Structure formats: structure tokens, C-alpha cells
């Protein structure tokens with residue numbers, strides 16, 4: 001469609017203040033937090049910022065009638081290029097639509113608009129003694145609409161799971177502009193098996209099946225108390241065996257995080273006063289719940305860890321906990337400073353391994369790093385096998401870029417080879433579309449059949465999950 005007409009129509013329909021059309025403004029929508037998006041320049045023809053279901057419906061009807069691609073966008077903190085417009089058209093920015101429609105504390109649920117940021121939502125829920133448990137590291141940025149669409153999770157997924165476990169229903173504007181509500185039109189129920197679970201289909205759909213305009217979330221009571229343990233292991237294998245022993249004892253910590261030797265070195269370089277001994281693995285356990293339960297489980301986990309660890313420290317005092325946790329808290333930023341003149345990029349960064357195979361996987365990632373001569377810092381959620389592998393490189397040196405792509409490719413392939421997944425958190429976007437066939441086989445065709453039934457013109461976020469050109 002003619003681009004000038006598209007922009008003019010958007011201005012006529014929604015007003016100039018809701019439409020971004022200059023090259024500079026559109027440039028800021030050509031990337032998210034992924035390395036893949038920074039390697040390309042996918043410009044939208046126009047950006048429209050909307051804050052009502054009726055406006056979104058109007059926009060989708062127009063896009064449907066004129067075959068214009070639409071890419072929904074939250075905060076753009078995604079790490080797979082999910083919110084960039086690969087084939088131009090409209091980027092629909094929902095980040096300004098932040099309303100909390102209703103906090104229904106008696107029924108332990110909340111209804112929100114898609115642009116509310118995770119941390120803002122939990123701050124608003126806190127006075128009610130409730131919280132929305134999935135906890136991405138991007139809590140201060142990620143919108144709940146983006147979290148549902150990417151089925152986000154975080155370091156407490158080991159106990160609380162991922163976003164889909166909390167989504168009770170969504171309002172969706174379908175590709176043709178119709179509006180649908182899943183999970184029951186008037187439902188306040190905390191569970192329902194009434195019909196095919198359409199809510200679930202939208203968790204992880206990455207904007208390919210419509211625009212989410214409202215979300216009903218289940219909440220949990222906020223835990224009263226927590227404790228942190230830091231256990232240091234001279235052998236990587238011992239750290240993984242300890243995690244398995246904790247589970248076998250019937251304990252589910254709220255977080256189990258690992259730093260490998262490179263991660264420990266990084267944390268120490270970034271903050272020398274941390275001074276974590278340079279062993280093969282540091283494991284951080286977080287235990288939460290009632291005060292007596294935290295004390296009892298903490299003592300049990302400490303006794304289990306002491307069987308294999310070089311040292312174990314358990315703390316429930318707020319200052320000491322903050323000090324112990326720093327090693328984990330700084331790692332995202334610390335890895336970026338691992339080597340002078342280099343940076344950390346997001347590629348191959350959230351593979352998920354079977355937990356029994358984490359030690360093997362970590363050793364093989366180190367070998368991959370050596371083979372291509374690109375340092376890779378490893379940290380992440382050993383409790384569910386979801387590892388963050390951070391390549392350290394200089395994006396301005398083409399040869400390093402090529403070798404980094406090879407590292408990311410080898411890490412993704414490793415995950416598939418040993419029975420894991422190419423993504424435990426961040427989703428597919430276009431960065432991982434090439435692996436979907438191998439990961440899913442026939443199931444990818446069935447996903448496509450669902451996509452075609454809902455979006456037969458393929459105007460919703462083309463190029464994501466399925467490679468461009470699939471028809």
C-alpha cells in the first residue's frame with residue numbers, strides 16, 4: 001500500500017499526536033534488546049500509539065481491509081526481534097496504555113491493560129498483600145502485554161512457573177478487527193475447563209494472533225519472609241547434584257541460580273569487594289514462605305549443600321542477604337565489562353537444558369567458546385535448567401560478529417541435541433525462527449494451521465515464530 005496514504009489515514013483516524021512518522025522516530029522502533037535486531041534495520045512505515053480497545057479495533061479493521069502488516073509492541077525489551085516490523089507496515093505501540101482496570105483482592109485477581117510495567121503492577125498490588133509472581137530481570141521495563149505474548153518468566157520460575165500459569169483470560173482484537181474475550185465473558189473464576197483453552201494459545205503467541213488489549217491475572221499472597229544461601233563448589237558437577245538432592249528432599253526453593261567460574265570472575269571484576277572465591281560454581285538459593293518454614297527449609301538445604309560444597313553461608317538478616325545476593329544481581333551488567341573494549345550481546349542467551357544435563361551442557365558451551373575464540377559468561381536458573389550464555393565481543397569487528405553467530409548457532413543446536421529447548425524465557429521472534437522445525441516437527445504445522453485460521457492474511461507480526469515466506 002502507498003506509504004504516504006497509510007500515514008495520512010492514520011493521522012486522520014487517530015490524530016497526529018498518536019502517530020509517529022519521521023525517520024528518526026521510526027528508527028527507534030527498528031530494534032529491541034536483541035543482537036539480531038541491531039544487525040538489521042527493519043523500519044515500520046508508521047508507528048501508532050493507542051490506548052483503547054475501540055481504537056485498536058479500528059486500526060486492525062483498516063489493516064485487514066488494506067493488507068497492512070501490524071506488529072504489536074510493548075516496551076521493546078524482548079531479545080529476539082519480536083516487536084520489530086520485518087515487512088514494514090504499522091508498529092502498534094501499546095506501552096502508554098497502563099491502566100489497572102480492577103484489583104479484585106477478594107478473588108485474588110487483577111485486570112490490567114497491556115502497557116502496565118511488571119514492577120509498577122506489583123507495587124500497586126503490594127498494599128493488598130498480593131503479587132503477580134513471574135519475575136523477569138526486566139521487571140522495571142517489561143509490559144504485562146509483552147510478558148503474556150512472550151510467556152515470560154524469571155529466576156523464581158522454579159517455584160512459581162511462567163506467566164501462562166497466571167493468565168485467567170485476555171481480551172484480544174483479532175486481525176479483522178473483531179474483539180473477543182477468552183476465559184469467560186463475565187468470569188471471576190480462578191479456574192475453568194470450559195471449552196478449548198484459547199487463553200493459553202495467546203501466551204507465547206508473540207503478537208502473531210491478534211492484539212491483547214486486556215489481561216485478567218491470578219495473584220498469590222506475598223510471602224512473609226525469605227532467606228538467601230550462597231554455596232561454593234570446587235566441582236561444577238557437585239553443584240548440579242546438590243540441586244537435585246534439594247528437590248529429592250521435597251524442597252522447592254523460590255530461586256536457584258548459578259554463576260560458573262567465568263561468571264564469578266566477572267562479578268568480582270565488576271565489584272571487587274564481593275571477593276567470591278574463584279571456584280567452578282557458585283549457587284545462590286532463595287527460600288521464601290512463612291518465617292518458621294523459611295528457617296526450617298533453610299537449615300535443611302544448608303545441611304544438603306554442606307555434603308558437597310567447599311563453603312555454605314545462609315542468611316536471613318536483610319543486610320547480609322543483600323550482600324550475598326549482589327553476586328547474582330550484578331552479573332547481567334558485570335558480564336558486559338568482562339573484557340575491555342568488548343561488550344555482552346544477547347544471542348543464544350536463554351537456552352534451557354534438562355536439569356540433569358546442565359553440567360555436561362556447561363562444559364560443552366565452554367568448548368564452543370574456545371573453538372570460536374569468543375568468551376561466553378554463563379549464569380542463570382539452574383533450578384529449571386534455563387541458562388543465560390552471554391557472548392563477549394566487539395560488534396564493530398565483522399569477524400567477531402561472524403564467530404559470535406557461530407557460537408549462538410552451536411549453543412542452540414546443543415540444546416536441541418541433548419533434549420532441551422532453544423528458548424526457556426525469551427521466545428522465538430525472528431532470531432530463533434530457523435530452529436522451530438527441528439524443535440517441533442509436525443507440531444509447527446499445527447501451530448501454523450491455528451495461525452492461518454485466525455489470521456488468514458498473515459498480517460499479524462509476519463516473520464515471527466515462522467520464517468518469512470511461509471504461506
Ligand SMILES: Cc1cc2nc3c(=O)[nH]c(=O)nc-3n(C[C@H](O)[C@H](O)[C@H](O)COP(=O)(O)OP(=O)(O)OC[C@H]3O[C@@H](n4cnc5c(N)ncnc54)[C@H](O)[C@@H]3O)c2cc1C
Pocket residue numbers: 032033071072073074075076077078079082083094114135136137138141142143144145146147148149150151152153154155206207208210211212213332425426461464
Ligand atoms: C535486561 C533484560 C533482562 C531480561 N530478563 C528477562 C527474564 O528474566 N525473563 C524473561 O522472560 N524475559 C526477560 N527479558 C526479555 C523481555 O523483557 C521479555 O520478553 C518481556 O516479556 C518483553 O516485554 P516487552 O513489553 O518489552 O515486549 P516487547 O519486546 O515489546 O514485545 C515482545 C513480543 O510481544 C508482542 N507483544 C507485545 N505486546 C503485545 C500485545 N499487547 N498484544 C500482542 N502482542 C504483543 C510483540 O509483538 C513481540 O512479539 C529481559 C530483557 C532485558 C532487556
